[in-house]
Amino acid sequence: MSALEPTTPSAPQRARWAWRPYALTLPALLLLVTVIGYPLLTIVLRSLSEPQWGLQNYAWFFGAPVNLTVLQRTFTISAWVTVVCVLCAYPYAYLMTAVGPRVRLILVLCVLIPFWVSGVVRTLSWVILLQDSGVINSLLRSAGFDGVRLIRTQTGVVIGMAQVLLPFMILPLYSVMKGIDLRLVQAARSLGARPSRAFFTVYLPLSLPGVYAGAIIVFILALGFYITPALLGGPRSTMLSTLVQTQVLSLLQWGRGGAMGVVLLVATFVLLALAAPVMRSRHREAGRR
Amino acid sequence: MNPRAENRGAAIDLDTVSKAYGAFKALDGVSLRIEPGEFMTLLGPSGSGKTTTLNVVAGFTDVTSGQLLVGGKSVVGVPAHKRNIGVVFQHYALFPHMTVGRNVAYPLTLRGIAQDERKKRVARALDMVKMGDFAHRYPSELSGGQQQRVALARAIVFDPPLLLMDEPLGALDKKLREWLQLEIKRIHRELGTTFVYVTHDQEEALVLSDRIAVFNRGRIEQVGTGRQLYDEPATLFVGRFIGDSTVLRGEVKSDGTSTALTIAGETVSAPRRLAGEANPVMLLRPEKLAIRRPGQDAGGTNRLSGTIAEAIYLGSGSKYEVKLGDGSIAIVRSPLAGESFSLGEKIELCFDGADAKLLPDDSTADTTLT
Numbered sequence: 001m002s003a004l005e006p007t008t009p010s011a012p013q014r015a016r017w018a019w020r021p022y023a024l025t026l027p028a029l030l031l032l033v034t035v036i037g038y039p040l041l042t043i044v045l046r047s048l049s050e051p052q053w054g055l056q057n058y059a060w061f062f063g064a065p066v067n068l069t070v071l072q073r074t075f076t077i078s079a080w081v082t083v084v085c086v087l088c089a090y091p092y093a094y095l096m097t098a099v100g101p102r103v104r105l106i107l108v109l110c111v112l113i114p115f116w117v118s119g120v121v122r123t124l125s126w127v128i129l130l131q132d133s134g135v136i137n138s139l140l141r142s143a144g145f146d147g148v149r150l151i152r153t154q155t156g157v158v159i160g161m162a163q164v165l166l167p168f169m170i171l172p173l174y175s176v177m178k179g180i181d182l183r184l185v186q187a188a189r190s191l192g193a194r195p196s197r198a199f200f201t202v203y204l205p206l207s208l209p210g211v212y213a214g215a216i217i218v219f220i221l222a223l224g225f226y227i228t229p230a231l232l233g234g235p236r237s238t239m240l241s242t243l244v245q246t247q248v249l250s251l252l253q254w255g256r257g258g259a260m261g262v263v264l265l266v267a268t269f270v271l272l273a274l275a276a277p278v279m280r281s282r283h284r285e286a287g288r289r
Numbered sequence: 290m291n292p293r294a295e296n297r298g299a300a301i302d303l304d305t306v307s308k309a310y311g312a313f314k315a316l317d318g319v320s321l322r323i324e325p326g327e328f329m330t331l332l333g334p335s336g337s338g339k340t341t342t343l344n345v346v347a348g349f350t351d352v353t354s355g356q357l358l359v360g361g362k363s364v365v366g367v368p369a370h371k372r373n374i375g376v377v378f379q380h381y382a383l384f385p386h387m388t389v390g391r392n393v394a395y396p397l398t399l400r401g402i403a404q405d406e407r408k409k410r411v412a413r414a415l416d417m418v419k420m421g422d423f424a425h426r427y428p429s430e431l432s433g434g435q436q437q438r439v440a441l442a443r444a445i446v447f448d449p450p451l452l453l454m455d456e457p458l459g460a461l462d463k464k465l466r467e468w469l470q471l472e473i474k475r476i477h478r479e480l481g482t483t484f485v486y487v488t489h490d491q492e493e494a495l496v497l498s499d500r501i502a503v504f505n506r507g508r509i510e511q512v513g514t515g516r517q518l519y520d521e522p523a524t525l526f527v528g529r530f531i532g533d534s535t536v537l538r539g540e541v542k543s544d545g546t547s548t549a550l551t552i553a554g555e556t557v558s559a560p561r562r563l564a565g566e567a568n569p570v571m572l573l574r575p576e577k578l579a580i581r582r583p584g585q586d587a588g589g590t591n592r593l594s595g596t597i598a599e600a601i602y603l604g605s606g607s608k609y610e611v612k613l614g615d616g617s618i619a620i621v622r623s624p625l626a627g628e629s630f631s632l633g634e635k636i637e638l639c640f641d642g643a644d645a646k647l648l649p650d651d652s653t654a655d656t657t658l659t
Binding site: 181183184186187188189190191192193194195197198201202205206 | 347348349368369370371372373374375376378380382384385386395396399400443444447
């Protein structure tokens with residue numbers, strides 16, 4: 001009736017166009033379905049169907065104590081890597097927020113450059129550094145200390161993995177920290193908080209969303225690590241991915257390898273589900289500004 | 290200074306305090322005494338040193354030289370968290386991860402005050418700012434005005450003898466600002482604490498303060514009550530900064546008792562003269578000027594011809610900008626009952642020479658203001 005009417009779409013018209021924004025996700029969805037969804041489905045099916053249909057691969061996995069030990073070790077090592085990454089990344093990310101743009105650029109480059117070097121090369125350099133006659137042990141000995149065993153130990157694996165994964169911790173932490181209003185810390189000081197107290201009551205809680213985001217990324221990436229533990233670790237620091245590789249490539253037991261992959265995936269989801277409530281409440285509070 | 294106060298406030302003495310950042314002097318020998326319980330406003334344009342002064346008192350900035358006493362004791366070198374001074378910031382600075390109640394309880398928790406007592410004092414402080422029903426909300430759920438009231442409650446809950454406020458109403462709209470000004474005044478009266486208030490808004494300063502210190506370029510130009518600053522400005526800068534004003538500059542002729550200025554061929558005079566060598570200018574308040582049509586009987590001893598350059602209807606009256614012969618602008622306020630004039634109309638500006646303030650010329654006064 002009015003001249004404006006044609007420009008405001010009727011209800012069915014609007015419904016017809018409502019899906020349009022979602023079309024933007026189509027390329028990503030296609031990629032995910034083909035490179036993640038389909039292989040995942042194959043793995044699950046193979047774990048249940050090879051050599052014949054049934055749960056025999058899972059029975060095998062949970063029946064062999066060594067598998068459970070390796071599974072537990074995988075989670076322990078990943079947890080340690082996450083802790084080391086938090087401790088190293090936190091002050092580094094804070095420094096990135098505190099310096100001028102030029103120094104910040106250098107700090108960002110220091111984080112990113114290792115990304116541009118192949119993981120194998122980086123891990124091999126750790127072999128040189130950590131081995132019994134390597135740089136670290138030579139320095140320790142020339143300083144009069146006893147040498148320490150680093151290569152082919154869990155410590156060595158944790159060090160090497162933490163170095164590779166550190167950027168995944170620093171970047172989310174930095175992006176949260178740069179949004180924290182430092183004047184809040186000043187306000188805390190004026191209310192009577194000494195510097196350490198102001199940090200623990202104001203700055204730290206506000207930075208926790210960054211810690212959680214980084215920790216989840218690092219932890220999950222660490223669970224699936226293959227090259228670093230294979231090259232730096234010994235038989236006592238084998239992680240699950242190494243076992244998978246042995247089953248699939250050496251023994252051609254695709255079903256067993258698939259079962260291990262599924263177990264790791266499910267265990268990860270369970271752990272995340274347990275951690276989610278804590279993180280969500282913290283995240284909600286800190287998000288209020 | 291403040292008869293209402295039960296002397297719970299602390300006195301502040303700034304003695305030739307300077308703060309330099311490299312070659313730039315943010316504070317250049319500032320001396321100021323603030324009496325216990327007084328409401329002192331530090332007024333000035335941005336970069337004049339008023340906020341630096343506040344930060345020095347709060348302990349956020351250390352002084353380059355000079356002495357600073359709070360309650361008679363030197364606090365130079367004392368860190369901010371040991372000064373026991375309340376601070377309210379323009380940006381509220383409420384902790385976003387804590388509820389209103391926990392924000393206000395924060396300084397009490399730091400002081401190890403038991404929970405019962407803490408609850409009582411938080412409730413009292415929130416009631417004082419009329420935010421008693423909001424203790425369980427988060428700051429992000431409050432409006433700007435509400436957040437600032439909570440920030441105020443947090444700054445007074447630990448009974449500091451001194452409260453510093455750094456443009457606390459700067460981010461709020463005019464109506465809310467005017468209402469909160471009265472609230473702040475009431476709270477000051479009830480607490481008897483010394484208040485130091487920083488603003489660049491001269492109207493706000495006039496509404497709130499017992500006394501005002503006018504800052505310019507890292508120095509204090511004048512300290513006094515609003516009336517003193519308006520009626521008897523010590524410098525051209527103060528005269529221009531407080532209230533509307535008209536500055537007349539011209540060729541000066543001065544004898545023993547009076548000063549005459551010739552502006553574009555017309556001469557006006559004031560029955561006074563300026564001591565010293567400085568070049569005098571005349572400063573006139575808008576209500577001391579009157580507009581007449583040429584030939585009309587005027588009243589007032591001086592007249593200057595001009596044209597109406599702008600006519601502004603204010604509701605309670607009208608404000609005119611009059612362009613004088615030398616191109617300068619005079620500001621005139623006339624009551625509603627008076628005649629009205631139209632744009633471009635040729636008129637005469639009249640004033641009594643006794644109402645003109647003679648001040649030494651200061652070419653920087655205009656540039657600093659803009």
